[in-house]
Amino acid sequence: MFVQVIKFGGVGILATLVHVFTALAARSLLHVEVQQANLIGFALAFVVSYTGHARVTFNAPMRSGQQIYRFALVALTGFAASSATVWAVTGPMGLSFPVAMAAVAVIVPAISFVAMRMWVFTAAPKASLGLLPDLALVAAIALAVLAVFWGRLVNHDIAWFLFATRDWLAGAQLYVDIIEVNPPLAFYLTVPGLRLADLLGITDQQGHYVATSLLLAIGLVWSGRILLAAHDMATPRRLAFLFGTALAVLLPSLNGFGQRDQILVISFLPWALIEAAPRPTRRGQTLAAALFAAIGMCLKPHFVVLPLAVTILNCIETRSFRPVLAPANMVFLATGVAYVGYVWAVHPAYLLQIAPTATWVYGAYGKPVLEVVSGLGPSMGVFALLVAVAYRSGAMSREVRLFVALASGGLVTYFLQSTGFSYHKVPFLTFTAVAAFFLLLQRDRSRGVAALAGLAAAAVAVLGLQQGFYRNNAIPEITEVTDELGPIKQLMTISSHVYTGPPVAFAIGANWVSRYPANWLVPGAINRLDKTDCVSEAPICDRLREIAARNRTGNILDITRLQPDLIIVDRNSGYFDSPPFDWIAFMAEDPAWDAVFAQYHQAAVSSRFLYFMRNR
Numbered sequence: 001m002f003v004q005v006i007k008f009g010g011v012g013i014l015a016t017l018v019h020v021f022t023a024l025a026a027r028s029l030l031h032v033e034v035q036q037a038n039l040i041g042f043a044l045a046f047v048v049s050y051t052g053h054a055r056v057t058f059n060a061p062m063r064s065g066q067q068i069y070r071f072a073l074v075a076l077t078g079f080a081a082s083s084a085t086v087w088a089v090t091g092p093m094g095l096s097f098p099v100a101m102a103a104v105a106v107i108v109p110a111i112s113f114v115a116m117r118m119w120v121f122t123a124a125p126k127a128s129l130g131l132l133p134d135l136a137l138v139a140a141i142a143l144a145v146l147a148v149f150w151g152r153l154v155n156h157d158i159a160w161f162l163f164a165t166r167d168w169l170a171g172a173q174l175y176v177d178i179i180e181v182n183p184p185l186a187f188y189l190t191v192p193g194l195r196l197a198d199l200l201g202i203t204d205q206q207g208h209y210v211a212t213s214l215l216l217a218i219g220l221v222w223s224g225r226i227l228l229a230a231h232d233m234a235t236p237r238r239l240a241f242l243f244g245t246a247l248a249v250l251l252p253s254l255n256g257f258g259q260r261d262q263i264l265v266i267s268f269l270p271w272a273l274i275e276a277a278p279r280p281t282r283r284g285q286t287l288a289a290a291l292f293a294a295i296g297m298c299l300k301p302h303f304v305v306l307p308l309a310v311t312i313l314n315c316i317e318t319r320s321f322r323p324v325l326a327p328a329n330m331v332f333l334a335t336g337v338a339y340v341g342y343v344w345a346v347h348p349a350y351l352l353q354i355a356p357t358a359t360w361v362y363g364a365y366g367k368p369v370l371e372v373v374s375g376l377g378p379s380m381g382v383f384a385l386l387v388a389v390a391y392r393s394g395a396m397s398r399e400v401r402l403f404v405a406l407a408s409g410g411l412v413t414y415f416l417q418s419t420g421f422s423y424h425k426v427p428f429l430t431f432t433a434v435a436a437f438f439l440l441l442q443r444d445r446s447r448g449v450a451a452l453a454g455l456a457a458a459a460v461a462v463l464g465l466q467q468g469f470y471r472n473n474a475i476p477e478i479t480e481v482t483d484e485l486g487p488i489k490q491l492m493t494i495s496s497h498v499y500t501g502p503p504v505a506f507a508i509g510a511n512w513v514s515r516y517p518a519n520w521l522v523p524g525a526i527n528r529l530d531k532t533d534c535v536s537e538a539p540i541c542d543r544l545r546e547i548a549a550r551n552r553t554g555n556i557l558d559i560t561r562l563q564p565d566l567i568i569v570d571r572n573s574g575y576f577d578s579p580p581f582d583w584i585a586f587m588a589e590d591p592a593w594d595a596v597f598a599q600y601h602q603a604a605v606s607s608r609f610l611y612f613m614r615n616r
Contacts, residue, residue, distance in 0.1 A: 011048075019044070027097060042079045071116070074136075077115070083147050145216065153503055156499040161186055174347050179516050260299040275328070361525050372420045375420040386439075440454065478504050488566045491505045492558065493514070513564045525551075584610075
């Protein structure tokens with residue numbers, strides 16, 4: 001025992017030193033964020049630690065699959081503990097990164113020794129561990145996600161919702177003082193992240209990352225419970241599936257972590273696994289999972305296609321229309337009706353003004369069909385080939401069929417939205433990957449099916465990694481100018497692109513002071529006016545001019561009331577059929593503009609933008 005402790009200490013000290021000094025080197029030489037430096041140190045220390053403990057400390061075989069996965073769980077738990085320690089020490093405690101790493105050097109070895117001696121390097125446990133391995137894995141995944149995203153800028157749509165939801169909580173009225181094309185549930189689901197930010201004393205962006213990571217953890221743990229109870233999936237296969245599913249959820253969403261399409265996928269996982277289960281589950285759990293999925297469905301009207309796809313599959317398989325009246329579908333229906341009723345009662349302006357207006361002008365953000373198709377790369381062809389081969393080889397289990405149906409529904413929602421935005425691909429890509437994982441976990445699969453399933457999963461991973469983390473090319477250009485102009489407290493950008501506004505405000509430490517995420521009413525109105533014969537179709541032109549004027553008036557009211565320090569004007573706005581569009585000339589069509597704009601002077605110009613500072 002004493003000798004084993006000494007050996008453990010020696011290997012542990014070596015691995016910890018590798019972890020600490022690698023992390024410190026990564027932090028100082030590569031200039032990465034503290035959590036990312038910790039991740040790099042952990043990865044190298046993992047290899048050193050397993051090799052040393054297996055060969056030296058416990059004299060155990062190196063290639064035991066059970067041993068490796070148990071060691072990986074303990075290591076991930078240790079990483080979770082180290083990540084939590086780094087966050088606590090450098091965040092709320094306000095101490096330095098070296099102090100955090102010193103605390104890691106004490107806490108992690110103590111946890112690891114107990115777990116390795118009692119579980120990893122012993123015979124397989126006789127008693128079932130239940131969901132403990134799932135909890136450890138999911139906790140490690142959630143903390144790893146936080147480590148990766150912690151210092152990164154949020155996607156531009158999320159940046160807008162963070163600013164707009166803050167304004168709403170402060171008293172602004174949705175769809176009157178805040179003009180957004182999406183229904184209100186997105187604002188409600190932004191609130192938990194803001195409350196967590198206030199509670200933990202972190203930024204709103206970090207609060208968003210914490211809330212989304214918690215939601216992901218809930219979805220994965222719930223899924224693990226269903227796999228254990230209803231699918232009778234053994235622990236190694238269950239953990240492999242959960243890890244693969246987490247990657248399938250995360251990789252397509254690297255540039256939009258927490259976007260609505262990703263929230264949809266997370267919310268659908270438990271219900272989908274219940275629908276695919278070979279054994280029935282309790283009615284209460286089925287209804288709860290359906291309600292969880294229904295909340296995600298209500299984020300966008302297009303998302304109703306997903307439960308519809310599953311219902312069609314069930315009708316085909318049973319050769320009956322009875323699945324239409326399944327209890328889960330009644331939950332979807334009741335939730336959807338209740339949500340519409342709630343919006344009508346609490347946010348009537350959305351149904352009476354925003355939605356009708358969007359039908360007139362939002363089509364400007366659409367793309368040609370071929371361009372939308374090209375955005376999927378080879379993934380659609382791989383998906384079709386995978387389904388065909390799996391069907392012909394008899395590998396289309398109920399789980400595979402269910403997630404193929406969901407992937408098909410995700411593909412339909414992608415085309416219905418017709419913008420080609422990267423985050424619109426997420427449901428199709430994620431559910432395709434999950435179907436592939438079920439094929440890979442089948443014991444009697446053919447090599448051809450396994451190869452195609454691996455190819456499908458790889459295609460999803462490659463697409464996600466190719467687009468990478470969120471990048472905003474406008475920010476470097478703008479910050480180079482704003483650094484010279486001095487501190488900016490309040491910002492407005494006049495553009496048709498969201499990425500030129502709210503995320504820029506986060507990047508320069510300013511508050512976003514426009515009721516619009518971007519001037520989204522204008523491109524569609526201008527494009528349709530250019531194509532309409534206003535002599536023979538005068539009412540249509542009057543309506544389009546009124547929509548454009550509404551956007552213009554909103555800008556003037558916001559400038560007058562909120563007095564932004566800086567107004568940025570985009571000289572290269574997209575979505576117009578006849579660019580470039582002159583925003584200043586457009587704003588000058590309102591007689592009130594000259595007096596408002598006289599309070600500003602042009603302070604700078606860059607290749608794309610004009611910068612107008614408020615007169616002191």
